[in-house]
Amino acid sequence: EVMGYHGLTYSILVRLSYIFFITHDFNRGADSIHSLHQTYLSVFILPVDFKRIYFKLFVTKCIQYRRIRMIYKTISFVFNNRLKTIDFNNSPYTPNTTVLEYLRDNPRFKGTKEGCAEGDCGACTVVLAEIGKNGSLVYKAVNSCLVFLPKLHGRQLITIESLEDDSGNLHPIQKAMIDQHGSQCGFCTPGMIMSLFAYYKSNDFFDRDKVIDAISGNLCRCTGYKSIIRAAEQAMFEKAKDHFSAKEEEIRDLLKSIPAGTIEIKKENFLYLIPDNLKDTLALRKKHTRAVIIGGGTDLALKVTQENQSIPEIIDLSRTDELKRISILKEGVSIGGSVTINELSDLSKTILPAINEICRVFASRQIRHMATIAGNIGTASPIGDLIPVLMAYEAEIILLSEEQKRRLPLADFIRGYRQTDIHSAEIIHSIFIPFPAPGIILRAYKISKRKDMDITSVGAAFRLLLDKSNVVQSIKIVYGGMAASCMRAEVTENFLEGKLWIKNRVEDAAELLYNDFSPLSDVRAGEKFRRRAAANLLIKFWSETQAPNE
Structure with a gap:
């Protein structure tokens, strides 16, 4: 319909495009296609919608007839509208x-503070907005010290300087912090306000528990x-549309104008790849087998910020849509590797409650917005929060390459300390x-020095099936933090199977855990503490399976 009003112009553009099509070196990448073709379009005074539709059609034909991959060598994002x-x-x-380094390098945007550079303090919190599944903007607070700059591609970056409107009026969150004397030394205040801003944009009412989580x-x-x-509470009680709501349509249009395609950034010895489809992902993985695969990158970023390492090759899977799908099937749930912990938490509230319990105490909301389920599993950390509970659920890992697809139990996927059965x-x-069969009881626990934003000292997950006589038909006991990798307590399991599920038996079994594990002492916990905590968690699980009057 738009083109119908510009028939002559369209006819001219088709002829120009034909010349472009037969003369252009497509190996130069999509950036050169975009810039040169935009030069053609700039000659004509045309509506923005016309230009966007025309360019989209042109790119589609490029892919269809030349079968090229659209590769961009730059990143584009929205900042300050x-x-x-x-x-x-x-x-x-x-x-x-x-x-964070990018912002601190600019004198105009030093409101974002560096406190720890490891995602623990929140002083560097910023908000990233992106187009959600329903077409509206989704606002997420993140730790800017753990987000690599290329991850801004296709998103809106919002900092503390962005909150005031064009007339210089403070945002309702900022005003409420002043009214309620919510700042003293002020160093944490920008990050605190940004976390509350993300809450303000994502919720309609004040909920104390949700604010504490935020x-x-x-x-x-x-x-x-x-x-x-x-x-x-004040900001939410007086909540009204802010200037971000007024500009949301404009921001969405800007984000939609960013062309789809794989990002390939080469500079000096660095290579950063962001494939936007599964085919490109598998091809790039096969070509760059030494590259580090990341989803959120919250773990890998620490090697840069804390250990001063350089990561020469990275493949970032956070924009591969096929890896972000969730399918609820009759037999269970299929969760894409790039699904974030927050998304997993929302999914698991009703259908996978034991997993939800662990997601709630997984790091902080900022990290959960970035960290992915594949990232937590793929590191094979002995204190990986999700691994014990997923092993208790008898989860399976689906591995994919251009040549084959493999499916194996998570217990077999973990081979040892940070070792997995994944091919290059x-x-x-x-x-x-x-989904667990009827009658199966599942629980998961995490012990750490702090409830929120802390690393696991001991993690545990239990899966139990009793018969009508209260005899253990089957049991799985999985611990993290007790060995070089998350492991089952098989000696203890064998002792309990076929026996009455009573306190004396469980206490005897708890002492047998000494035969299953030889934990180490480190900064998180000592060997004796870990042994006693593991035993007490088993007893705690037993107590939670008893009727209130027992």
């Missing part, structure tokens, strides 16, 4: 640069949290979690 493009070869930044990744050591929570050209495609 403007579309910004970074060409890494013409900038001081590398693909290992974090968003700021669980933000440390304050002088003001105290009561005044901050009151500030959130494979990726974790998805995780399948079967």
Whole structure:
């Protein structure tokens, strides 16, 4: 319909495109296609919608007839309501640069603070907005110290400086923090406000528990949290549409104008790849077998910020849509490897409650917005939060390469300390979690020095089936933090099977855990503490399976 009003112009453009099509070197990548073709379009005074539709049609024909992969060598994102493009070869930044470093390098955006550079304090919190499944913008608070700069592609970056409107009026969250005296030294305040801003944009009403969860990744050591929570209550009580709501359609249009395609950033010894489809993902994985695969990158970023390492090759799977799918089937749930922990938490509330219990105490909300289920499993950490509970659910891992698809139990996938059975050209495609049969009891627990935003000292998950006589038909006992990898307590399981599920038997079994594990002492916990905690968790599980009057 749009083209119908510009028939002559369209006819001219078709002829220009034909010349372009037969003369252009497509190996130069999609950036050159985009820039040269935009030059053609700039000659004509045309509506923005016309240009967008025409370019989309043109790119489609490029792919259809030349069978090329659209590869972009720059990133584009929205910042301060403007579309910004970074060409890494013409900038001081590398693909290992974090968003925090990028902001602190600009004198106008130093409101974002660096406290710990490891995602623990929340002083560097910013908000990333992206188009959600329903077409509206979704606002997520993240730790900018753990987000590599290329991850901004296709998103809107919002910092503390962005919150005031064009007239200089403070955002309702900022005003409420002043009214409720929610700031003292002020160092944590920008990050605290950004976390509350994300809550403000994602919720309609004040909910104390949700507010506490929203700021669980933000440390304050002088003001105290009561005044901050009151500030959130005031802002939500008086909630009205802010200037972000007024500009949402404009921001969506800017984000939609960013062409789809795989990102390939090369600079010096660095290579950062962001495939946007599964075919490209598998091809790039096969070609770059030494590249590190990331989803959220919250673990890998620590090697850059804390250990001063350089990561020369990275394949970022966070924009591969096929890896972000969730399918609820009759037999269980299939969860794509790039599904984030927050998305897993929302899914599991009703259908996988034991997993939801662990998601709730998984790091902070900022990290859960970025970290993925495949990332937590793929590191094979002995204190990986999700591994014990997924083993108790008898989860299976689906591995994929260009040549084959493999499916194996998670227990077989973990081979040892940070070792897995994954081949060099494979990726974790998805995780399948079967629904437990009727009568099966599942629980999961995490012990750490702090409830929120802390690493596991001991993790445990239990799966139990009793017969009508209260005899153990089957039991799985899985621990994390007790060995070089998350493991089952098979000696203890064998002792319990076929016996009455009574306190004396469970206490005897708890002592047998000494035969299953030889835990180490480290900064998180000592050997004796871990042994006693593991035994007590088994007894706790037994107590939770008893009727209230027993």
